[in-house]
Amino acid sequence: MTRRTRRIIGMVVHRVLVVLLLVYLLAPFVWMVLFSIYPSQALQQLTPDLNPAQLTLSSYARLLGDPTFLRPMANSAMVGISTTIVCMVLGTWCAYAIARYRFRGRNVVLLGMLTVQAIPVIVLAVPLFILLRAFGMYDQLPGLVVTYTAFTLPLVVWMLVGFFADIPPSLERAAVIDGCNRFQIMTRIALPLATPGLAATAILAFINSWSDFFLAKVLTTTNATTLPVRTAAFQGLFAMDYTSAATAGVITALPVLLLALIAQKWIIRGLVEGAVKG
Amino acid sequence: MAEIVLSHVKKTYGRGRRASTAVEDLTYTVADGDFVSLLGPSGCGKSTTLNMIAGLEDVTDGEILIDGRRVDDLDPDKRDLAFVFQDYALYPHMSVFENIAFGLRMRKVAKEEITQRVTDAAQRLNIDSVLGNRPRALSGGQRQRVALARAIARRPAVFLFDEPLSNLDALLRDRTRSELKILHADLGATSVYVTHDQEEAMTLSDRIAVMSKGHLEQYGTPEEIYRRPATEFVASFVGKPRMNLFTASRTEQGRYGLGDSGFTVDLAGVETDTIRVGLRPEECDVEVVDDKDTTAHGTVRVVEPLGGATDVLIDVSGELFMVRRPGFGGITPGQRVRISTSRATVHPFDPATGARLA
Numbered sequence: 001m002t003r004r005t006r007r008i009i010g011m012v013v014h015r016v017l018v019v020l021l022l023v024y025l026l027a028p029f030v031w032m033v034l035f036s037i038y039p040s041q042a043l044q045q046l047t048p049d050l051n052p053a054q055l056t057l058s059s060y061a062r063l064l065g066d067p068t069f070l071r072p073m074a075n076s077a078m079v080g081i082s083t084t085i086v087c088m089v090l091g092t093w094c095a096y097a098i099a100r101y102r103f104r105g106r107n108v109v110l111l112g113m114l115t116v117q118a119i120p121v122i123v124l125a126v127p128l129f130i131l132l133r134a135f136g137m138y139d140q141l142p143g144l145v146v147t148y149t150a151f152t153l154p155l156v157v158w159m160l161v162g163f164f165a166d167i168p169p170s171l172e173r174a175a176v177i178d179g180c181n182r183f184q185i186m187t188r189i190a191l192p193l194a195t196p197g198l199a200a201t202a203i204l205a206f207i208n209s210w211s212d213f214f215l216a217k218v219l220t221t222t223n224a225t226t227l228p229v230r231t232a233a234f235q236g237l238f239a240m241d242y243t244s245a246a247t248a249g250v251i252t253a254l255p256v257l258l259l260a261l262i263a264q265k266w267i268i269r270g271l272v273e274g275a276v277k278g
Numbered sequence: 279m280a281e282i283v284l285s286h287v288k289k290t291y292g293r294g295r296r297a298s299t300a301v302e303d304l305t306y307t308v309a310d311g312d313f314v315s316l317l318g319p320s321g322c323g324k325s326t327t328l329n330m331i332a333g334l335e336d337v338t339d340g341e342i343l344i345d346g347r348r349v350d351d352l353d354p355d356k357r358d359l360a361f362v363f364q365d366y367a368l369y370p371h372m373s374v375f376e377n378i379a380f381g382l383r384m385r386k387v388a389k390e391e392i393t394q395r396v397t398d399a400a401q402r403l404n405i406d407s408v409l410g411n412r413p414r415a416l417s418g419g420q421r422q423r424v425a426l427a428r429a430i431a432r433r434p435a436v437f438l439f440d441e442p443l444s445n446l447d448a449l450l451r452d453r454t455r456s457e458l459k460i461l462h463a464d465l466g467a468t469s470v471y472v473t474h475d476q477e478e479a480m481t482l483s484d485r486i487a488v489m490s491k492g493h494l495e496q497y498g499t500p501e502e503i504y505r506r507p508a509t510e511f512v513a514s515f516v517g518k519p520r521m522n523l524f525t526a527s528r529t530e531q532g533r534y535g536l537g538d539s540g541f542t543v544d545l546a547g548v549e550t551d552t553i554r555v556g557l558r559p560e561e562c563d564v565e566v567v568d569d570k571d572t573t574a575h576g577t578v579r580v581v582e583p584l585g586g587a588t589d590v591l592i593d594v595s596g597e598l599f600m601v602r603r604p605g606f607g608g609i610t611p612g613q614r615v616r617i618s619t620s621r622a623t624v625h626p627f628d629p630a631t632g633a634r635l636a
Contacts, residue, residue: 168365168367170363170364170365170367171367171369171370173334173361173363173367174361174363174367174368174369175369175380176333176334176353176354176355177332177334177354177355177359177360177361177381178355178380178381178384179355179381179384179385180355180384184384189369192371193370193371
């Protein structure tokens with residue numbers, strides 16, 4: 001076998017694997033989208049009827065006009081955005097300090113951030129439930145925000161430390177010579193350069209709290225219910241409204257999907273490139 | 279304009295038993311308007327010294343004065359100096375114009391004045407056509423010029439350079455070196471320049487501070503450093519090709535020989551039995567002798583023609599001795615030669631301390 005044929009075979013195998021992976025990842029989602037735009041009886045047969053004439057967005061209209069669905073949607077948005085803002089504001093300062101200062105316990109703090117991630121949420125669910133109820137935050141949006149922040153902040157700090165550490169120290173030294181104080185170095189040099197990292201991290205923080213099901217299920221009932229919990233409620237005990245469930249699923253997934261696409265663009269665009277050397 | 283005075287400057291890192299000394303007891307004065315190089319191998323403390331002058335690192339002990347004013351407790355931006363970094367350290371999120379203007383903006387210089395100064399600096403360095411570009415769109419040489427323009431536009435009393443040429447390729451480096459010299463002649467500002475390249479230090483400087491292991495080995499003009507190296511380290515570090523250095527023992531009063539080769543040098547005023555002797559390759563000469571001649575000093579090992587000159591490596595009693603002679607010279611490996619040192623300055627050093635003896 002020549003090197004040329006070996007290379008071609010390798011390429012074909014690679015492409016086939018990529019396609020298989022894509023099918024594996026995308027098929028359930030595509031199936032869900034189909035369920036949300038076709039009447040369910042058209043799909044629930046041996047050969048699904050994909051006649052475009054049957055296409056309808058009526059289930060979207062129905063859900064987006066339903067107050068019992070809009071409320072959880074607004075809740076999710078509120079909780080997601082609030083958590084993200086709190087995490088980014090606190091996390092940026094914390095991560096910058098860890099990335100740029102050498103102090104006693106620095107590594108302990110950093111490793112602590114990672115260790116916390118290893119604690120299973122299920123262990124904390126009941127204690128959290130009791131705590132939140134004691135503080136009067138059960139089934140309240142602030143309760144969810146506090147809880148999600150506690151879980152997301154360590155991850156945010158961990159990621160941001162990496163992004164800040166990647167900024168060449170000589171840039172900050174140049175800024176010191178140019179007359180910046182610590183705060184100005186942060187706002188004028190470090191933050192603009194870390195923008196891609198900040199954006200990616202913020203999106204991750206949002207996705208984390210937006211798509212959480214378990215904690216929201218345990219810590220809310222009606223008032224502060226979030227989108228994933230509401231979506232799961234379409235699954236009845238005896239019957240299931242496939243179309244509504246699929247539609248809610250698409251609505252839940254869409255922001256996450258869009259944000260992930262944007263984040264990818266941000267991450268790939270390495271802003272620091274060209275800062276130093278030739 | 280400014281004179282920089284270092285007085286017993288010391289820098290240690292860490293505390294207690296883990297402390298390590300980076301720089302010890304540095305005392306010298308950089309005269310107003312002088313261009314001074316800090317020269318030494320990596321890890322000798324030259325960059326640390328520069329950072330202490332700049333205020334990027336604290337001084338552990340001693341003091342630094344600029345223009346008679348003690349500065350080692352001042353913030354870097356209060357010391358009226360500009361710094362050119364080895365990796366240029368251009369802000370990637372700003373245009374070239376903004377990069378040059380940033381330090382002026384931070385100092386609240388008036389808008390028209392900023393434009394004026396940035397344009398001036400850019401014209402001087404031939405980068406006025408790329409003022410609107412981002413640094414990543416520039417070549418290495420252009421980035422280096424932007425870094426220089428940023429320093430010039432500030433019009434500081436002191437320029438500090440941290441190996442600014444080391445990231446350029448050889449050709450560009452030589453050209454930029456000449457331009458730096460012209461620039462300094464034009465601006466006349468006191469400059470401190472860190473380099474490990476003795477050629478850069480020799481060509482650019484009014485004075486050179488040779489450092490090794492955190493100590494100052496010698497502070498003097500390039501000529502003093504070259505003609506009268508104060509220590510064996512300076513002798514070995516400055517000059518290309520490297521100075522021949524070997525241990526010699528006294529054969530008779532005022533005469534020292536290398537092993538049993540019969541090769542001797544005359545030295546008056548030295549009383550020890552064993553010394554280290556230094557001879558510059560370009561000040562020695564060789565003479566080919568007959569194979570049976572017993573006055574031969576050694577055998578030619580390698581001949582390296584460079585074009586204008588030829589380096590001849592000679593095995594003298596197991597030590598390699600280099601001689602640089604003009605032209606291509608008709609010498610081939612294996613020939614027996616006599617080394618002539620009649621033109622050469624003999625540099626004697628103490629074998630234990632490395633200090634110059636006479």
